[in-house]
Amino acid sequence: MTVHTPIETRSGGLPPWAIGLTLFVFLVGGVYLLSNLAGENPPFAIPGASGPGPVASGGAPDPAVGEALVANAQPQCAGCHGADLAGSGSFPSLLGVADGPASENLQDLGTEHPDDWAQLWIDGTTPETEGLDRGGMPQFGDQFTPEQLDSIVAYLKSL
Amino acid sequence: MTVNPKKLRPYDVPPKRRRSLIPGGPDSAATGFLVAAAVWLALATALGALAIGLRIISFEFSFGLGLFDLSLEFNQRRVDYAFVNATVYGWLTNAGFAAIAFMTPRLLGRRIVAEPVLNLGLAAWNLALAGGIAALYVFDLGPNAPLTAFPWLIDGGLATGALIVTGVFFATAGVALQSGYVSLWFAAVALLSLLGLVSLNAAIGLFDFFIGLPELMVALASAYIERAVLVMWLLGMAYATIHYVVPRATGQPLASAGIAMLSFLTWLVLAPFSGLGPLLEQSIPFAITSLGAVATMLLIVPAALAVVNLVQTLQGRWTLLFGPGTGAAAFAVVALAFLLAASLLEAIGALRSVHDLVGGTDWERGAFLWATYGTFTFGAFALAEHALPRILRRAWGGGLLSGAQLWLAFVGVTIAGLALMGGGMAEGSLLAEGTAADAIDAGVIGYRAAAFLGFGLVALAGLVMLVNLFLMYTSGEPAEYSVPGQAATAAAGH
Numbered sequence: 001m002t003v004h005t006p007i008e009t010r011s012g013g014l015p016p017w018a019i020g021l022t023l024f025v026f027l028v029g030g031v032y033l034l035s036n037l038a039g040e041n042p043p044f045a046i047p048g049a050s051g052p053g054p055v056a057s058g059g060a061p062d063p064a065v066g067e068a069l070v071a072n073a074q075p076q077c078a079g080c081h082g083a084d085l086a087g088s089g090s091f092p093s094l095l096g097v098a099d100g101p102a103s104e105n106l107q108d109l110g111t112e113h114p115d116d117w118a119q120l121w122i123d124g125t126t127p128e129t130e131g132l133d134r135g136g137m138p139q140f141g142d143q144f145t146p147e148q149l150d151s152i153v154a155y156l157k158s159l
Numbered sequence: 160m161t162v163n164p165k166k167l168r169p170y171d172v173p174p175k176r177r178r179s180l181i182p183g184g185p186d187s188a189a190t191g192f193l194v195a196a197a198v199w200l201a202l203a204t205a206l207g208a209l210a211i212g213l214r215i216i217s218f219e220f221s222f223g224l225g226l227f228d229l230s231l232e233f234n235q236r237r238v239d240y241a242f243v244n245a246t247v248y249g250w251l252t253n254a255g256f257a258a259i260a261f262m263t264p265r266l267l268g269r270r271i272v273a274e275p276v277l278n279l280g281l282a283a284w285n286l287a288l289a290g291g292i293a294a295l296y297v298f299d300l301g302p303n304a305p306l307t308a309f310p311w312l313i314d315g316g317l318a319t320g321a322l323i324v325t326g327v328f329f330a331t332a333g334v335a336l337q338s339g340y341v342s343l344w345f346a347a348v349a350l351l352s353l354l355g356l357v358s359l360n361a362a363i364g365l366f367d368f369f370i371g372l373p374e375l376m377v378a379l380a381s382a383y384i385e386r387a388v389l390v391m392w393l394l395g396m397a398y399a400t401i402h403y404v405v406p407r408a409t410g411q412p413l414a415s416a417g418i419a420m421l422s423f424l425t426w427l428v429l430a431p432f433s434g435l436g437p438l439l440e441q442s443i444p445f446a447i448t449s450l451g452a453v454a455t456m457l458l459i460v461p462a463a464l465a466v467v468n469l470v471q472t473l474q475g476r477w478t479l480l481f482g483p484g485t486g487a488a489a490f491a492v493v494a495l496a497f498l499l500a501a502s503l504l505e506a507i508g509a510l511r512s513v514h515d516l517v518g519g520t521d522w523e524r525g526a527f528l529w530a531t532y533g534t535f536t537f538g539a540f541a542l543a544e545h546a547l548p549r550i551l552r553r554a555w556g557g558g559l560l561s562g563a564q565l566w567l568a569f570v571g572v573t574i575a576g577l578a579l580m581g582g583g584m585a586e587g588s589l590l591a592e593g594t595a596a597d598a599i600d601a602g603v604i605g606y607r608a609a610a611f612l613g614f615g616l617v618a619l620a621g622l623v624m625l626v627n628l629f630l631m632y633t634s635g636e637p638a639e640y641s642v643p644g645q646a647a648t649a650a651a652g653h
Binding site for chain 2: 007008009010011012013014015018019021022025026029030032033036037038039040041042043044045046047064065067068071072
């Protein structure tokens with residue numbers, strides 16, 4: 001005798017509540033999808049890549065957020081610019097960013113982009129800074145979002 | 160003529176039965192997969208406790224192996240990756256394969272085709288996995304998520320194991336699958352998904368090794384595979400298992416075939432899209448990731464349908480949960496509770512506003528624990544509780560160890576998951592305020608300590624399962640159950 005014990009079912013039909021529940025939840029999901037069609041995703045957080053982790057997105061630049069980002073950036077800003085960011089060896093001071101670029105190689109960038117030259121310089125991945133001698137300055141564009149860069153510059157300008 | 164049995168000549172003695180190198184008896188593969196799963200569970204829970212411990216006290220070291228400039232590196236990321244792989248590919252996947260090897264012949268009334276081949280699949284999968292976990296401590300992890308971090312050769316071994324299991328399953332089920340029970344449908348899609356995903360991962364690793372692929376592309380593919388393995392393979396097998404175990408353990412028919420089919424169809428449609436949710440990258444259209452997030456939220460539908468259907472199936476048999484011993488039904492009920500809770504949490508976590516707060520924090524690991532050590536683990540416990548006495552023809556030693564296993568795992572995973580999710584919310588809030596990393600670590604250390612203690616209980620539950628299994632094998636009371644494809648040996652059911 002071959003043992004064959006299929007599982008019986010009490011009812012084969014589909015109760016109306018199950019159809020109703022499914023349609024209702026799909027409808028809610030559809031509405032949520034339609035209200036989230038436009039926007040921009042943040043940069044992808046690649047596993048293993050160093051970074052400061054998520055911060056609040058949107059809103060005005062926050063110097064406090066910028067301070068945390070500067071402290072956690074990889075490589076660390078203080079590693080080259082000194083623990084107090086006042087410069088170290090051939091690496092320039094980050095104090096006085098509010099007064100415009102001090103380094104000679106950034107003068108043109110400062111003239112052409114007086115409002116966001118610092119963001120562009122720290123980012124380093126945009127066409128505006130292409131060809132500029134970075135003198136060992138890393139590109140942070142892959143690590144920070146534009147909002148985060150704004151917060152970093154707001155912090156530097158507050159020093 | 161009378162024969163004196165004490166004077167048998169040598170040729171009257173039947174030759175000793177030779178044991179083949181590769182077992183091929185009925186249920187041998189199911190036994191092998193279940194034993195392998197139990198061993199991986201013990202290892203995975205130990206690694207998990209260590210991984211959480213390393214979040215509290217960071218510690219790392221490395222030393223040269225004296226071979227090809229290779230060095231062994233021990234750090235938090237590598238231990239975390241080993242934990243995830245031992246959990247998903249070790250414990251839960253072996254349990255999933257065991258469920259397939261156990262259920263298929265019983266639901267279809269035919270023996271597994273080529274059981275020795277299935278045992279080869281068991282060997283291929285587990286040898287590759289053991290090598291892969293060792294490799295995690297030696298080779299560069301690259302931009303991969305945990306489940307795709309093995310070297311491509313190891314991925315090839317896993318794909319081979321998955322191919323063998325899938326091939327044997329479809330060769331056994333054949334056309335009967337069309338009219339088969341819903342568990343087999345879930346299992347069929349889940350198996351094909353696993354095969355496709357590990358093969359895709361192996362192919363990406365191969366191309367990356369020989370021609371080099373952009374880091375971002377590898378990372379995005381890795382993120383999709385990581386999510387898809389959880390919602391297509393593990394979730395699919397959890398549905399397959401509980402839809403099998405609950406009617407069997409209660410001895411009652413499934414409440415509704417229609418609801419079961421709707422549950423299957425909604426899962427089938429939504430699960431592949433859920434993998435798009437984690438692809439949060441500037442170059443990916445916003446609508447695509449939104450679609451992934453919505454699919455993740457809507458996975459609450461098949462979960463709710465399955466829970467209602469199986470609770471209705473349990474109606475009138477609630478005493479099974481509170482009687483002496485715990486039984487498969489009790490494990491299945493906990494699995495159902497976690498299924499609903501984890502689906503709800505996943506849905507909440509997929510909301511963009513919530514994800515902005517808790518993405519990348521301990522919340523994600525907490526949600527992972529509730530899914531893997533809640534839903535999937537209790538589903539696998541239910542299967543083991545139901546299947547092992549029928550496979551080994553022995554009864555469980557007693558209710559005490561099973562009860563300890565259930566409560567330790569339940570309390571442990573509840574505490575660990577809640578603590579990590581709470582810590583994740585605190586971590587997200589601190590990050591949003593721009594708090595420095597050291598201050599954040601100090602702020603969440605209490606949550607992580609609670610999670611460590613909770614997961615320690617889960618590790619203890621893993622050990623209890625191993626001890627329970629050992630005692631059953633060595634000193635369990637004989638119990639007769641019928642074997643598919645052979646004459647029924649007892650009136651006991653499946």
